[in-house]
Amino acid sequence: MNITLSHGSGGDATSKLIEEVFRSELHNEYLDRMEDSSVVPGGKRLALTTDSFVVQPLIYDGGDIGRLSVCGTVNDLLMSGAGPKYLTAGFVLEEGLDTELLKRIVHSMAETAQEAGVKIVAGDTKVIGHKGGKDDSPGLIINTAGVGFLDDALNVGAAFIREGDAIILSGNIGDHHAAIMKERLSIRNGNIKSDNAPLNEMVRGLLDGKVKVHAMRDVTRGGLGTVLNEFSRESGSDIYIIEEKLPVSDAVRDFSALLGLDIMYMGNEGKMVCAVAAEDKERAVDIIRSSRYGEGATIIGYAEKRETAGKGKLILKTGIGGERIVGPLYGEGLPRIC
Amino acid sequence: MNITLSHGSGGDATSKLIEEVFRSELHNEYLDRMEDSSVVPGGKRLALTTDSFVVQPLIYDGGDIGRLSVCGTVNDLLMSGAGPKYLTAGFVLEEGLDTELLKRIVHSMAETAQEAGVKIVAGDTKVIGHKGGKDDSPGLIINTAGVGFLDDALNVGAAFIREGDAIILSGNIGDHHAAIMKERLSIRNGNIKSDNAPLNEMVRGLLDGKVKVHAMRDVTRGGLGTVLNEFSRESGSDIYIIEEKLPVSDAVRDFSALLGLDIMYMGNEGKMVCAVAAEDKERAVDIIRSSRYGEGATIIGYAEKRETAGKGKLILKTGIGGERIVGPLYGEGLPRIC
Numbered sequence: 001m002n003i004t005l006s007h008g009s010g011g012d013a014t015s016k017l018i019e020e021v022f023r024s025e026l027h028n029e030y031l032d033r034m035e036d037s038s039v040v041p042g043g044k045r046l047a048l049t050t051d052s053f054v055v056q057p058l059i060y061d062g063g064d065i066g067r068l069s070v071c072g073t074v075n076d077l078l079m080s081g082a083g084p085k086y087l088t089a090g091f092v093l094e095e096g097l098d099t100e101l102l103k104r105i106v107h108s109m110a111e112t113a114q115e116a117g118v119k120i121v122a123g124d125t126k127v128i129g130h131k132g133g134k135d136d137s138p139g140l141i142i143n144t145a146g147v148g149f150l151d152d153a154l155n156v157g158a159a160f161i162r163e164g165d166a167i168i169l170s171g172n173i174g175d176h177h178a179a180i181m182k183e184r185l186s187i188r189n190g191n192i193k194s195d196n197a198p199l200n201e202m203v204r205g206l207l208d209g210k211v212k213v214h215a216m217r218d219v220t221r222g223g224l225g226t227v228l229n230e231f232s233r234e235s236g237s238d239i240y241i242i243e244e245k246l247p248v249s250d251a252v253r254d255f256s257a258l259l260g261l262d263i264m265y266m267g268n269e270g271k272m273v274c275a276v277a278a279e280d281k282e283r284a285v286d287i288i289r290s291s292r293y294g295e296g297a298t299i300i301g302y303a304e305k306r307e308t309a310g311k312g313k314l315i316l317k318t319g320i321g322g323e324r325i326v327g328p329l330y331g332e333g334l335p336r337i338c
Numbered sequence: 339m340n341i342t343l344s345h346g347s348g349g350d351a352t353s354k355l356i357e358e359v360f361r362s363e364l365h366n367e368y369l370d371r372m373e374d375s376s377v378v379p380g381g382k383r384l385a386l387t388t389d390s391f392v393v394q395p396l397i398y399d400g401g402d403i404g405r406l407s408v409c410g411t412v413n414d415l416l417m418s419g420a421g422p423k424y425l426t427a428g429f430v431l432e433e434g435l436d437t438e439l440l441k442r443i444v445h446s447m448a449e450t451a452q453e454a455g456v457k458i459v460a461g462d463t464k465v466i467g468h469k470g471g472k473d474d475s476p477g478l479i480i481n482t483a484g485v486g487f488l489d490d491a492l493n494v495g496a497a498f499i500r501e502g503d504a505i506i507l508s509g510n511i512g513d514h515h516a517a518i519m520k521e522r523l524s525i526r527n528g529n530i531k532s533d534n535a536p537l538n539e540m541v542r543g544l545l546d547g548k549v550k551v552h553a554m555r556d557v558t559r560g561g562l563g564t565v566l567n568e569f570s571r572e573s574g575s576d577i578y579i580i581e582e583k584l585p586v587s588d589a590v591r592d593f594s595a596l597l598g599l600d601i602m603y604m605g606n607e608g609k610m611v612c613a614v615a616a617e618d619k620e621r622a623v624d625i626i627r628s629s630r631y632g633e634g635a636t637i638i639g640y641a642e643k644r645e646t647a648g649k650g651k652l653i654l655k656t657g658i659g660g661e662r663i664v665g666p667l668y669g670e671g672l673p674r675i676c
Contacts, residue, residue, distance in 0.1 A: 004670075010560030011603070011667025038386045038418075045379060050426035050483055051462045088388035088483045092430075122483070124389045128674060131469035143428045145388055145460070145483030222348030265349070329349025332342075336466060 008127025082148030171296030232312030346465025420486030509634030
């Protein structure tokens with residue numbers, strides 16, 4: 001069955017689509033009520049986030065837009081120190097989309113939500129005409145918004161980064177970016193897979209272990225270079241990164257070299273970078289390494305107070321002893337990577 | 339300035355776009371922190387909802403996609419009895435979109451958010467290629483998700499509808515639907531305007547006035563016929579509607595007659611229908627009439643227990659004394675009405 005405009009009417013066809021594709025996968029005691037809003041138990045401090053996912057292709061080696069749309073929002077909640085709890089999901093379907101493909105994607109969302117310990121409690125579906133154009137297959141856009149709860153005592157954010165903090169990366173960078181490019185270029189390489197994953201276990205481990213985590217970010221669109229520029233800008237500290245410490249798989253390194261890609265700007269969807277008080281850095285690496293998706297964690301640099309006034313900079317220390325200021329991603333990057 | 343793919347890169351151009359277009363309009367103490375999630379004070383019971391808006395054209399007589407994207411989600415929260423508090427906003431921009439147009443739309447969101455008493459606390463921007471096709475101007479899709487808080491004692495939903503409840507409509511139906519069609523057909527008619535509006539005042543009035551409201555729904559995509567079918571299906575009651583009581587403006591009535599549209603399936607974006615205990619019905623109408631956007635409120639029917647087992651039905655009592663069962667919208671309806 002393919003999606004038709006009548007699936008977006010809000011009437012009979014919409015409700016059949018919701019029953020057959022969405023509720024069958026995503027049902028829970030909140031979503032099943034089918035009211036305009038879902039009512040859920042609350043908490044004292046809330047974290048809220050949203051992300052729209054426009055990745056192409058919809059399914060790629062290592063994941064799909066459904067898994068991505070859950071991981072992206074769950075990870076954004078985790079990065080603020082919150083425990084992810086509820087998601088909303090808004091689907092914009094292009095006319096002609098194959099409902100079997102849609103079901104596979106929604107199933108993947110359901111599995112990933114279970115892995116990440118969140119419930120999808122509200123949803124919406126719209127259908128737009130298929131415009132054709134550069135790529136011919138009808139598309140799908142998913143927006144997820146997330147709600148999580150925070151301990152009162154916890155304050156995590158780039159502004160809390162302190163002099164001497166260690167910068168820790170949870171594993172290899174560039175995997176998701178390379179996986180999407182590989183699909184687009186129809187390159188076969190079984191060693192390149194997206195890393196899209198929910199990072200609950202490593203974050204929970206750090207917080208439960210009372211590690212002094214000052215800031216966390218998942219390394220997504222824009223890559224490590226862009227994220228660490230946010231760290232330096234918001235904290236006013238310079239961030240030094242040791243180039244040879246950056247973990248990259250051989251397959252992704254070769255792939256990037258071949259295509260002339262800069263690893264610093266390649267997006268991931270299952271890696272985080274954090275700034276941790278110097279005295280806790282070894283313990284933090286151990287905790288991340290022993291958690292799911294964190295086996296490649298390593299210290300890649302440190303934060304240093306600026307000697308002159310002004311905004312902090314991101315500085316890459318290269319293998320031959322040089323230093324290079326790295327700005328945020330400038331220009332296009334890879335369209336529709338997430 | 340027009341949107342380019344680099345505005346979706348997550349890098350430098352994205353952050354300039356966010357500064358210039360979004361933060362300048364939407365800034366508040368939560369959004370300004372620019373973390374991955376926004377942390378806000380919580381409450382005891384939460385209402386959550388989401389809606390994607392794909393309306394075309396982006397600006398129409400009486401409103402625009404920005405105002406619509408706030409009203410739609412605010413109203414969904416209100417319909418569950420919750421006080422709307424926080425919104426997230428996810429933007430998917432088509433390459434080539436005029437940033438002046440985008441600014442106008444974001445400004446409209448900011449104004450509407452203020453009117454509705456909500457803060458937009460988290461956002462996301464993606465850019466996709468412009469595919470051209472049927473309509474040539476680059477498009478914009480906005481997803482909003484909403485969080486509201488509920489009193490512990492309050493239970494509102496179609497399942498709570500009781501025998502004898504009055505069905506009250508807050509004003510004329512069909513306005514938004516007719517306004518969108520008018521734009522698409524390039525028909526000039528100054529008397530047809532979208533009704534998109536946040537319904538806080540009438541809902542707050544009913545709840546503060548301790549009116550026994552059993553169910554509320556905003557009459558959007560799919561129209562009154564679809565919404566009241568949800569009431570009858572979920573409650574197991576038959577819903578009787580008196581055709582001649584249905585409030586419709588002369589302009590919309592003429593427009594619909596001309597184009598052969600069925601008023602029962604025409605969407606609004608600033609009207610609600612509610613089921614209220616019979617003893618409170620006159621008071622409820624008075625409260626809605628004295629509130630903003632509720633001056634046309636009227637009782638349009640009642641709920642009755644079914645004589646035979648099975649799901650409830652929606653029954654329209656026609657002017658000449660007949661009765662007709664009205665199903666939910668079947669088929670396409672008007673694409674991209676919201």
